[in-house]
Amino acid sequence: MNSTTLGASTNSTTPASLPVGNLVMCIFSINFLFGLPIHSYIIWLIITRTGSGVASEFFILNLSVSEIGYCLGSLFFVLMNWISVLAPLAMFMQGLGMTGRPLFQCLMCVERYLAVVHPVTFLKYKPLRYRVICCTVAWIIILGSCVVFLITLMLNNINANTWFFLMQFFVFLSIQLFCLVAVLRALKQSGPGEGRREREEENHTKRTAFYLILITTVSMVIAYVPIMISGVFIILMNQYNVTFWAPGVGKTESSVHEDLKMSNMQIYVCREPDAVGIFIEGIPVLTDLGNLARACCLLLGMKYALNLQYPPQLCKTFEVFQRLFVGLDTLSPKPSSRFMTLKNKLLS
Incomplete structure (x- = not known):
């Protein structure tokens, strides 16, 4: 809806002028109040660790930075009820949660997969500079995703937004499931000539990697599968709840x-x-x-x-x-x- 020009009325809404529902406001408020201090504390722990703490946890560090950005985006979604100019920024930062979180989780899983299944390759690319290169490419992808989310939501094109989210979710989930199965197979195998003690130590490392990938994958499934099911329903039935997929873009x-x-x-x-x-x-x-x-x-x-x-x-x-x-x-x-x-x- 546009209150200044007749032609702009062809769009259902102008996102910058729309309030967020009470339930969505509550969810975003909880996400900001709990997520911001928790991820800030994680960053502080990684940075203040001695030795190679930052290098070994570099993907987690970037994940926490992405989560802080998403928490700020949640705050902007709430504040745009009173400060409408924050709406484009809130929609832009939604890409941090929709792309940044699963992408860095996927990188963590790939890292553990290489450490268990291809240890020689892992040692070759273990230095920090390779992680920096991966994270740089990841942030370029994330910022591009943020631009896509901003454009599709500003244009109220929920179908395009849905397709974009579903495609990237399937890619990330497929990679994580592959890493999970590969590590599980490696866990059941033992190298030739290994003693019992060496085998137990190696299996402990493999189990740690397996559990990390499993927890990451399960958390991703719990967080995103309901949205994925809703997206499939949108595409098949051509019906959607705007406030669910694009908070602040729908209005009764x-x-x-x-x-x-x-x-x-x-x-x-x-x-x-x-x-x-x-x-x-x-x-x-x-x-x-x-x-x-x-x-x-x-x-x-x-x-x-x-x-x-x-x-x-x-x-x-x-x-x-x-x-x-x-x-x-x-x-x-x-x-x-x-x-x-x-x-x-x-x-x-």
Whole structure:
């Protein structure tokens, strides 16, 4: 919904102007209040460790940084109820949780897989510089994902957002399951000529890697499978709950009516449920119009029937729509100079 231009009304909502539901606000608030101090403490522990603490836990360090960014994004989602300019930033940072978290978890699993199944390769790429290269590439992917989330949510294209999330989830989950099975197979095998004590020590290391990959995979499944099922339902049934997939991008018709009580003349379009209507002087004079084109034509008819004046900030827009596109009163009263300039450019 847009309160300044007629053409922008074709979108159901402008995300920057939409509040987040109470339940979603509660979830985001909990995520911020608990997630921010916990991950900050994890970063502090990794940095203050002596020896090679940062090198050995570099992926976890980046994961915690990504989680802190996502916690701040949760805060922005809550604050955008009162500070609407934070909405694009909140949508941008949603990619940190949707891509950053599973990507760094996937890198942790691959690292453990190499340490158990390909120890020579792991020792070759163990130095910190290789982890820095991997994390640099990962952050480039994450920032690209954030841009995709921002564009798809700002355009209210939930289907594209859903496809993007599902594809990356399947990729990350497949890699983690492969690492899990490979480490499990390695755990059941023992090298030739190994003594019992050496075998027990090696199996302990393998079990530690296996449990880490298992816990990471299970946590990822618990966190993302419900969203994945919802995404499949969206694609198959072409139905979605906007507030679930894009908090702050959905709005019910009743809440739209509340927001437009002070509006002078407005066409609104909302998705929950699909509804199109006309507001004049803060009153919903026509509702359930079916589509935007019918609403525009009926608004012109009401303008003539009730002898209404167009809002000053929209008079040029309505003049173009009325005279150029609909063909009403093309010469009387005298057209404005801006209208004639536009008409001559379009018809030349």
